[in-house]
Amino acid sequence: MNTQISHILVVEDEQHIRHFIRTALENESYQVTEAGTYHSALQAIQNQRLDMIILDLGLPDGDGLELIKHLRTWSKLPVLVLSARVSDQDKIKALDAGADDYLSKPFSTGELLARVRALLRRSQFNPSVESPLIRFGEVEVDLLQRKVNRKGQAVRLTPIEFHLLSLLLLNAGRVMTHRHLLREVWGSTYVESNHYLRVYVGHLRQKLEDDPSQPRHFLTETGIDYRFQL
Amino acid sequence: MKDVFPALSGFAWLPPKALWQRHLLALAAVAVTILLAMPLHNHLDLANTAMLFLLTVVLVAVKLGRRPAILTALCSVAAFNFFFVPPHYSFTVSHIQYLVTFTVMLVVALIITHLTAGLRKQAEDATSREQQTMSLYQLEKVAQETRLQIASERLRSSILSALSHDIRTPLTSLYSLAESLSLLRPPLSPQAQELVTAIRDQSLHLNSMVSNLLEMARLQAGGMKFRKEWQPLEEVIGASTKLFRLALQHHRVVVSLPADLPLLEFDATLMERVFCNLLENAAKYSPIGSTLQITAKLLPTQVEICVCNPGEGFPADKLNQVFELFERGNSESNIPGVGLGLSICRAIIEAHDGDISASNPTHGGGCVCFHLPLGIPPIIETEPFPQQVMAHEHTN
Numbered sequence: 001m002n003t004q005i006s007h008i009l010v011v012e013d014e015q016h017i018r019h020f021i022r023t024a025l026e027n028e029s030y031q032v033t034e035a036g037t038y039h040s041a042l043q044a045i046q047n048q049r050l051d052m053i054i055l056d057l058g059l060p061d062g063d064g065l066e067l068i069k070h071l072r073t074w075s076k077l078p079v080l081v082l083s084a085r086v087s088d089q090d091k092i093k094a095l096d097a098g099a100d101d102y103l104s105k106p107f108s109t110g111e112l113l114a115r116v117r118a119l120l121r122r123s124q125f126n127p128s129v130e131s132p133l134i135r136f137g138e139v140e141v142d143l144l145q146r147k148v149n150r151k152g153q154a155v156r157l158t159p160i161e162f163h164l165l166s167l168l169l170l171n172a173g174r175v176m177t178h179r180h181l182l183r184e185v186w187g188s189t190y191v192e193s194n195h196y197l198r199v200y201v202g203h204l205r206q207k208l209e210d211d212p213s214q215p216r217h218f219l220t221e222t223g224i225d226y227r228f229q230l
Numbered sequence: 231m232k233d234v235f236p237a238l239s240g241f242a243w244l245p246p247k248a249l250w251q252r253h254l255l256a257l258a259a260v261a262v263t264i265l266l267a268m269p270l271h272n273h274l275d276l277a278n279t280a281m282l283f284l285l286t287v288v289l290v291a292v293k294l295g296r297r298p299a300i301l302t303a304l305c306s307v308a309a310f311n312f313f314f315v316p317p318h319y320s321f322t323v324s325h326i327q328y329l330v331t332f333t334v335m336l337v338v339a340l341i342i343t344h345l346t347a348g349l350r351k352q353a354e355d356a357t358s359r360e361q362q363t364m365s366l367y368q369l370e371k372v373a374q375e376t377r378l379q380i381a382s383e384r385l386r387s388s389i390l391s392a393l394s395h396d397i398r399t400p401l402t403s404l405y406s407l408a409e410s411l412s413l414l415r416p417p418l419s420p421q422a423q424e425l426v427t428a429i430r431d432q433s434l435h436l437n438s439m440v441s442n443l444l445e446m447a448r449l450q451a452g453g454m455k456f457r458k459e460w461q462p463l464e465e466v467i468g469a470s471t472k473l474f475r476l477a478l479q480h481h482r483v484v485v486s487l488p489a490d491l492p493l494l495e496f497d498a499t500l501m502e503r504v505f506c507n508l509l510e511n512a513a514k515y516s517p518i519g520s521t522l523q524i525t526a527k528l529l530p531t532q533v534e535i536c537v538c539n540p541g542e543g544f545p546a547d548k549l550n551q552v553f554e555l556f557e558r559g560n561s562e563s564n565i566p567g568v569g570l571g572l573s574i575c576r577a578i579i580e581a582h583d584g585d586i587s588a589s590n591p592t593h594g595g596g597c598v599c600f601h602l603p604l605g606i607p608p609i610i611e612t613e614p615f616p617q618q619v620m621a622h623e624h625t626n
Contacts, residue, residue, distance in 0.1 A: 014399055014402070014403055016403035016406055016407055016410075017402055017403055017406045019406075019410065020406035020407065020409055020410045021406075023410050023413050024409070024410075024413055027413055027415075058395060084394075084395050084398040084399055084402060088499060105398055105399075105401075105402040105405075106398075106401060106402040106404075106405035106406065106433065106434065106437060107402075107405075108405075108409060108430075109409050109412070109413060158613045158614070159613070160613055194459055194461070195459065195460040195461060195493060195607075195608055195610065196610060198460075198461045198462055198465060198493075199462065199493070199610050201465070202462045202464060202465065205464070205468075211485070212464060212468075213464045213467050213468050213471075213485035213487065213524075214467075214468055214471050214472075214483065214485065215468050215472075219468075219469075219472060220465050220466075220468060220469040220472075221469070222466065222469045222473075222498045222499050222502045223457065223498045223499045
C-alpha cells in the first residue's frame with residue numbers, strides 16, 4: 001500500500017458541502033485542496049500534484065463535464081463526480097466523458113469515504129502483485145484456475161458468467177456502465193442489448209448471493225450501471 | 231378569385247364535362263343563338279346579328295374551353311352566312327363585302343377564343359396555386375405548433391431540473407452540516423448525537439418528498455420519455471431496498487418471486503420509485519421490527535406484484551381513495567407525509583398499462599397490489615456449460 005498521503009482536490013461551489021467534504025477527508029488524514037470555481041480548479045490541476053478530484057458538475061463559471069473532458073486529454077487522475085441532477089443521462093454523460101465514479105447528493109460520510117478509498121486503491125492497483133484468489137461473503141474465486149466455490153461447494157459458471165464475474169471482481173468498488181460491460185463480455189454489436197447483461201447478472205446473483213433479490217455484492221444503480229462490492 | 235367572370239357565374243352549375251359533350255353543348259349554343267336571332271333578324275342590322283354570334287363565342291370560350299369555342303366560331307360564321315346573309319338559306323354570297331364580314335367575324339371570334347381560354351387557364355392556375363399555398367400554410371402551421379410544443383416541453387423540463395437542483399442544493403447542505411457535526415472532535419454527547427441523527431434523517435426524508443413532488447410534476451406535465459426495457463423484476467426490487475436501506479433499517483423485507491418469472495418491460499427508474507414509495511408506506515404504517523413482504527404471482531396475461539405490511543391496514547372506507555393526489559388514509563395521522571407516494575405509484579403503473587389497488591387481507595395488515603402485462607420478452611440463447619468445469623465438479 002502507498003504510504004504517501006493522498007492529495008485530493010475538492011471542486012464544489014457550495015461552501016457548506018465543500019467544508020463537510022474537507023472535514024470528512026481530513027479526519028481520514030487525506031491532504032485536501034479546495035476550489036469553488038471552474039477556473040481555480042483548473043489552476044489547482046495544473047499547478048499541484050494531485051491523487052484524485054472530487055468534482056461537482058454545476059459550477060458557476062463553467063461546466064464540470066468540460067473539465068473532465070479537458071483533464072482526460074492528458075491525465076488519468078481519478079475523478080469522483082458529485083451530482084445533484086436527477087436525470088440518469090447526466091450521470092451517464094459524466095461517466096462517458098471519463099469520470100470514474102459518481103455520488104448523488106445528498107450523500108453520507110460513509111458513502112463518500114468508501115468511494116474515495118475504492119478509487120485511490122484502484123489507481124494504485126498493481127495487478128502483478130495481487131493474488132488471483134478473491135474472497136467475498138462465503139464465495140471464493142480463483143481467477144487463474146477459473147474455479148468458484150461457495151460455502152465450500154463448487155459452483156458451475158458458464159464461460160460468459162465467469163468472464164462477467166472476473167470483470168466485476170477486478171473492478172471492485174467501481175461503477176461499470178452497461179455499455180462497458182456489454183462491449184467487454186459480448187462484443188461491440190451487443191452494446192444496446194441491456195437485457196443480456198441483466199439476465200446474466202441475475203444468474204450470478206442466483207448462484208453467489210445469499211438473497212438474490214437483496215444482493216450485497218452485485219449491486220445495481222438503476223438505469224446506469226453495476227457495481228461489485230467485496 | 232374563384233371566378234374571373236363573376237357576371238357569368240350563373241353558368242357555374244355546369245359540372246365538368248367530357249370534351250365531346252362540351253362540343254355538343256357548343257353546337258347547341260349556336261343553335262339557340264340562331265333561334266333567338268331569327269325573330270329579331272327583321273329588326274336588327276346584320277352587324278348586330280353578328281354581335282350576337284360573337285357573344286355566344288365568348289360565352290362558350292369562357293365556360294367550355296378553347297376547342298369548343300373554335301367550333302362555335304366556325305359554326306357561327308357558317309350559320310350567319312346560311313341563315314342571315316342574303317340570299318337566305320344558302321351559302322352563296324350576294325355581295326363580295328360579306329366575305330370581309332365573315333373573315334373579320336372569324337378572326338375576331340378566334341382571337342376572343344384565344345384570349346378567353348388563356349384567361350380561363352390563368353384562373354385555373356391561380357386556384358391551384360391558392361390550394362397549394364393553403365396546404366403549405368397548413369403544413370407550416372402544424373410544424374409551428376410542433377416546434378412550440380417541443381419548446382414548451384423543453385422549457386418545462388429545464389424548469390423542473392433547475393428547481394430540482396435549487397431545492398436539492400440547500401438540502402444537501404443541511405444533510406452535510408448534520409454529518410459535519412458528527413465528525414467534530416471531541417465527539418458530541420450521545421443526546422446531541424441523537425439530535426444530529428434526527429436532523430440528518432429528516433433532511434433525507436424531505437429529499438425523498440421533493441423527489442416525489444418533482445416526479446409527479448414531470449408525470450403530470452406529460453410528454454415524459456419512458457425508457458422501457460426488458461428486465462428482471464428481482465433487480466429493481468434489490469435496487470429499491472438498497473436505496474431505501476436507511477428508512478428500512480427497522481424492518482425486514484422478505485421477497486418471494488416465482489422462479490419462472492419472465493423478464494418484464496418497464497422503465498427501471500420509475501419502477502424503482504414505485505417500490506420505494508410502497509416500501510416507505512409499508513414501513514411507516516407497520517410496527518418497528520416487523521416484516522414487509524414483496525410477492526409476485528404469474529397470471530395468464532399479467533403478473534401480480536404485492537407489497538404487504540403487518541400494520542393496521544388501510545381505513546376500510548378509503549381503499550379506493552388512497553391513490554388520489556394529496557389523499558391520506560388517516561388525515562389526522564401523526565405519521566409524516568402529504569399523500570403523494572401512492573398517487574405517483576398509480577400514475578407510473580398506469581403508464582405501464584397496469585392497474586393498482588389497495589386491500590386489507592383477512593389475516594390482517596395492508597397490501598398494495600399492482601398488475602403489469604406480460605408481453606413477449608426477447609429471447610436469450612442459453613449457453614452450454616464448458617466440459618472442464620463439469621469434469622472438475624465430478625472430481626470434487
